[in-house]
Amino acid sequence: MPQTPILWSFRRCPYAMRARLAIKASGVRVELREILLRDKPAAMLEASPKGTVPVLETGAGVVDESFDVMRWALAQSDPQNWLEMPAAGFELIAEADGPFKSALDRYKYHVRHVDGTREAAQSEGAALLWKLDRMLAGQDWLYGTQSLADMAILPFVRQFANTDRTWFDAQNWENLLRWLTGFTDSDAFAAVMGKYPPWQAGEDGVLF
Numbered sequence: 001m002p003q004t005p006i007l008w009s010f011r012r013c014p015y016a017m018r019a020r021l022a023i024k025a026s027g028v029r030v031e032l033r034e035i036l037l038r039d040k041p042a043a044m045l046e047a048s049p050k051g052t053v054p055v056l057e058t059g060a061g062v063v064d065e066s067f068d069v070m071r072w073a074l075a076q077s078d079p080q081n082w083l084e085m086p087a088a089g090f091e092l093i094a095e096a097d098g099p100f101k102s103a104l105d106r107y108k109y110h111v112r113h114v115d116g117t118r119e120a121a122q123s124e125g126a127a128l129l130w131k132l133d134r135m136l137a138g139q140d141w142l143y144g145t146q147s148l149a150d151m152a153i154l155p156f157v158r159q160f161a162n163t164d165r166t167w168f169d170a171q172n173w174e175n176l177l178r179w180l181t182g183f184t185d186s187d188a189f190a191a192v193m194g195k196y197p198p199w200q201a202g203e204d205g206v207l208f
Helices: 014-026 042-047 066-076 088-108 118-135 148-163 165-170 174-184 187-192
Strands: 006-009 031-034 055-058 061-063
Touching (some): 088 118
Antiparallel strands (some): 006 055
């Protein structure tokens, strides 16, 4: 295994995005290998046959679930104290990763799904968004200070928003909009959204 961990990533994937956010926040250096989802490198598939990003190759093994990558990075170093959140934060992340992500998939990719309408999926996903809006009333972050919950959930809220931005911006969730805009306008977001050419066999990745 390499001395420097290898992170297989795809820039626009929200799962890979949140992994990069945690790695960048931790200060841990990895070798970033950008891929194309339609042309996955054999080396990545050898590390993780399921073929989804992110995939993190460490000296101790392979981590191929995005939330586990986040926790791996923060276990190495957590200078921004993202792990200092209430236990309810983990339940909120599970809600976002489960019912909300299911609704998001049926909303964004509605032509692939025959179970229900795009509008029904939009409404189902919006239920969590209204909950987040209420939590953000009078504060910048879900639990007062920036935490793992914010950064684990925000990439998916961004994807939901961009599915129909006109509709999203017309909703009366001012707290949610402020939270999302603060995220997408931040230096932290810019730092993990650099564009890199797809990795080719025999090349070194980008030190990230």
